[in-house]
Amino acid sequence: MRITSANAAFLMLGPIAFFAVFFLAPFGLLVVESFTHPDGGATLANYLTVLGDAYYWKALLNTLLISLWVTVVCFLLGYPLAYFLVFHVRRAWIRRFIYVLLVTPLFTSNIVRAFGWIVILGRRGVVNSSLLAVGLIQQPLEILYSKLSIVIGLSYILLPVMALSVCSVLQSVDRSLIEAARDLGARPSRAFLAVTFPLSVPGVIAGSIIVFALSVSAYVIPSILSGGREMVTPILIFQQYTATFRPDIGATLSIVLLAVTLLLIGAYLSLFERLRTVG
Amino acid sequence: MNPNLSDRFGRLLIASVSCAAMLYLALPLFVVIAISFTTTEYLKFPPDGLTLRWYWQVVSDPTFVEAFVISGQLAAAATASALLLGVPAALIFARKQFPGSRALSALFLSPLVLPTIVLGVAILQYASALGFARTFWALFVGHVVLVTPYVIRTSLASLTGLEPVHEEAAQDLGATAVQTFFLVTLPQVKPGVIAGALFAFINSWINVEVSIFNSTAQLVTIPVKLFNYIQFNIDPTLAAVSAATIYIAIVVVVAIDLAVGIEKAAVNTTADTRM
Numbered sequence: 076m077r078i079t080s081a082n083a084a085f086l087m088l089g090p091i092a093f094f095a096v097f098f099l100a101p102f103g104l105l106v107v108e109s110f111t112h113p114d115g116g117a118t119l120a121n122y123l124t125v126l127g128d129a130y131y132w133k134a135l136l137n138t139l140l141i142s143l144w145v146t147v148v149c150f151l152l153g154y155p156l157a158y159f160l161v162f163h164v165r166r167a168w169i170r171r172f173i174y175v176l177l178v179t180p181l182f183t184s185n186i187v188r189a190f191g192w193i194v195i196l197g198r199r200g201v202v203n204s205s206l207l208a209v210g211l212i213q214q215p216l217e218i219l220y221s222k223l224s225i226v227i228g229l230s231y232i233l234l235p236v237m238a239l240s241v242c243s244v245l246q247s248v249d250r251s252l253i254e255a256a257r258d259l260g261a262r263p264s265r266a267f268l269a270v271t272f273p274l275s276v277p278g279v280i281a282g283s284i285i286v287f288a289l290s291v292s293a294y295v296i297p298s299i300l301s302g303g304r305e306m307v308t309p310i311l312i313f314q315q316y317t318a319t320f321r322p323d324i325g326a327t328l329s330i331v332l333l334a335v336t337l338l339l340i341g342a343y344l345s346l347f348e349r350l351r352t353v354g
Numbered sequence: 355m356n357p358n359l360s361d362r363f364g365r366l367l368i369a370s371v372s373c374a375a376m377l378y379l380a381l382p383l384f385v386v387i388a389i390s391f392t393t394t395e396y397l398k399f400p401p402d403g404l405t406l407r408w409y410w411q412v413v414s415d416p417t418f419v420e421a422f423v424i425s426g427q428l429a430a431a432a433t434a435s436a437l438l439l440g441v442p443a444a445l446i447f448a449r450k451q452f453p454g455s456r457a458l459s460a461l462f463l464s465p466l467v468l469p470t471i472v473l474g475v476a477i478l479q480y481a482s483a484l485g486f487a488r489t490f491w492a493l494f495v496g497h498v499v500l501v502t503p504y505v506i507r508t509s510l511a512s513l514t515g516l517e518p519v520h521e522e523a524a525q526d527l528g529a530t531a532v533q534t535f536f537l538v539t540l541p542q543v544k545p546g547v548i549a550g551a552l553f554a555f556i557n558s559w560i561n562v563e564v565s566i567f568n569s570t571a572q573l574v575t576i577p578v579k580l581f582n583y584i585q586f587n588i589d590p591t592l593a594a595v596s597a598a599t600i601y602i603a604i605v606v607v608v609a610i611d612l613a614v615g616i617e618k619a620a621v622n623t624t625a626d627t628r629m
Contacts, residue, residue: 076449076521076534083450086442087458090502093439094461097495098473101480105472108479152375159372163365174616175607176379182603183383184560184577186584187596191382193588194389194397201385201399231378235620238375243621263361285467292469295562299584309471316567322479329472336469 102333108326121327131311131328135335138307141225141297142290146237148230149286150279153237157278158271160238161245177235185232185295192228192300193219220302228296233289237282244278245271284343288336308332383600390597392590408594418595420572421579428490428565428575429558432497433505436554439498440505441547445535447506448513459510463503470563473499478567492568493575500564501554504623508553508614511622512546513539545614552613553623556606560599 078086112118125131156173164170180188195201196219203215218224248271256266294309301310308328315325385399390408392401412418440462446452447459465473477496481487520542524534540547562577569578576599583592610619 076445076518076531076539077525078446078450078531080450080452082531083446083452087446090439090443090462091458093498093502097477097480098461098465098499101473101476104480104483105476152371152378155368155371156375159368163368171611171616173376174620175611176376178607178610178616178620179600179603180379180383182556182560182606183600184580184596185562186577186580187386187599188382190580190584190588190592190596191386194385194399194593195382231382234375234379239620246621264364267364288467288469292471294471295581299581309469312471312475313566316475316478325475326479329469329475332469333472336467340467 105326105329108323109330111323113323121323124324125327125331130306131308134306134308134311135331137222137305138291138309139335141222141229141305141307142287144226145229145233145290146283146287148226149234149237150283152230153234153282154241154279156234157238157241157245161242177238180232181235185293186299188232189228189296189299192224192231196224196227220300220304222305224300225297225305225307228300229290229293232293232296233286236289237286240282240285241275241278244275244281248274280343280346284340288340291336291339292332386593387597387600390590390593392593394590397588397590397593408590409598411591412594412598418576418579421574421576424490424573425559425575425577428493428497429555431494432501432558433551433555435494435498436502436505437547437551440502440550440554441509444506444509444513445539447510449518459506462506465499466503466507470500470561474564474567477564481568488568488570488573490573493565493573496564496568497558497561500561501558504553504557505547505550508546508550508619508623509543512543516542548613549610549619549623552606552610553619556603559602 109121110117110119112120160170160173164173193200197203198215198217198219200219202218203212206212207215218227252270252274253266256270257263261269292309293307294313297305297307298310298313301307309332312325312328312332315321315328389397389399389401391404391406392398393403393405393407394401443459443462447455473496477492477499478487481489481492481495486492516539520538521534524538525531529537560577561575562581565575565578566581569575574582576595580592580595583595607616610616613619
């Protein structure tokens with residue numbers, strides 16, 4: 076459709092105004108707040124407090140470590156699932172079923188998903204009672220309320236994101252390239268390592284960015300599945316508003332979390348760009 | 355190892371890891387649904403007997419009903435606004451080249467990857483400064499920012515996939531831009547717009563991080579209500595409410611499948627990371 080510049084400007088006015096007033100301005104205020112002294116006046120004190128305190132650093136490192144594990148687990152489960160879905164599943168209804176299986180958890184609240192894991196991993200949960208019944212263990216395992224349960228819960232939430240990212244690139248891989256490799260005598264495993272996998276790297280990177288970023292900023296799952304025993308940055312932010320009532324520190328931690336996320340995304344995107352120019 | 359054997363082993367490995375992944379995806383939701391029917395006073399899996407008692411308990415608790423109503427109103431209002439903001443934006447991005455369009459679309463899509471909890475905090479402080487903190491309007495503006503990207507993304511995917519020849523023919527025959535949009539463009543991209551609206555609705559419906567900062571004892575959405583509830587009670591009532599939200603998720607998934615096909619919608623909306 077041909078749209079005049081005047082009409083285009085008119086149509087864009089609404090979205091731009093809304094995002095300026097209710098997205099950019101609130102984030103701007105948050106930045107200002109993080110540089111403001113509780114009694115007014117500009118200060119770096121909040122940042123010095125946050126960056127000088129080992130407690131905050133420990134929480135941030137813990138957050139990054141958990142997110143790294145989550146990304147690895149999502150890749151290890153998500154890649155084979157996407158590969159299976161794109162190359163091995165022939166029947167349309169099975170394919171459809173798997174997509175429903177991937178999307179339904181995405182449409183369910185984090186609380187509900189965390190609750191599911193409490194039931195499965197708890198002392199008298201599904202895992203412990205099955206293992207006890209089979210006689211593999213004598214005492215229930217302490218899986219719930221640990222770093223492990225947070226990684227399990229977050230990987231569960233983010234697995235569909237990784238699998239769908241990889242699916243989208245695997246679908247666009249030119250199959251004649253794989254066939255050419257096979258015709259030239261490459262075994263399937265070699266064709267995969269030399270052709271299919273390298274071509275799917277952009278999807279893996281894109282999926283990893285999103286999984287890592289969403290994992291770093293996740294609040295609900297760590298909050299419920301940590302049982303108060305593990306600290307991550309989003310929980311710290313929440314506490315500044317509900318327990319310690321330090322919105323200035325809360326704003327500063329939010330900006331730090333935002334900066335970490337943006338840095339990660341920037342790094343991955345530039346890597347992505349370089350891969351594309353090389354390939 | 356014999357080459358043939360190693361390839362068969364590879365196939366088997368992929369199939370078994372995939373089955374494990376599918377089990378991992380299905381298990382938590384299955385378990386929640388199953389225990390919501392238990393006749394015991396505590397959580398039991400597999401459930402003992404079969405009862406709808408816990409669902410009845412939820413329906414007869416006005417605080418749960420109220421939370422469902424607030425969530426529904428919020429999600430409907432946010433989705434309607436996201437359509438009003440997002441569809442025109444997508445149309446311009448798809449049909450008009452202008453300086454700064456890439457930066458602008460990155461801005462509109464950025465709520466998809468920015469920390470949601472930071473958006474919640476930002477809206478709380480902003481609304482406090484302007485005097486509307488912890489009101490429906492604070493929840494509303496936060497949710498609109500949160501869900502508009504979904505509408506933009508799916509609409510944009512449909513619009514860029516649509517050749518503009520029909521639109522140009524209509525305009526050449528004298529239709530105005532508005533007529534062309536409603537009579538030619540919209541009917542062709544309707545499935546994408548519907549899918550975007552459903553993604554927007556459900557992501558507002560399940561949100562905790564933005565809502566929790568602007569909730570009060572009276573003004574509480576269903577996920578925030580569940581979040582507060584789970585801190586003190588882990589019982590079959592919680593399972594019944596949770597199961598109800600899973601049924602709604604399944605209904606929305608089916609609706610998306612009917613509108614555009616679940617495969618296309620899932621890959622377009624979730625996996626495409628271009629900004």
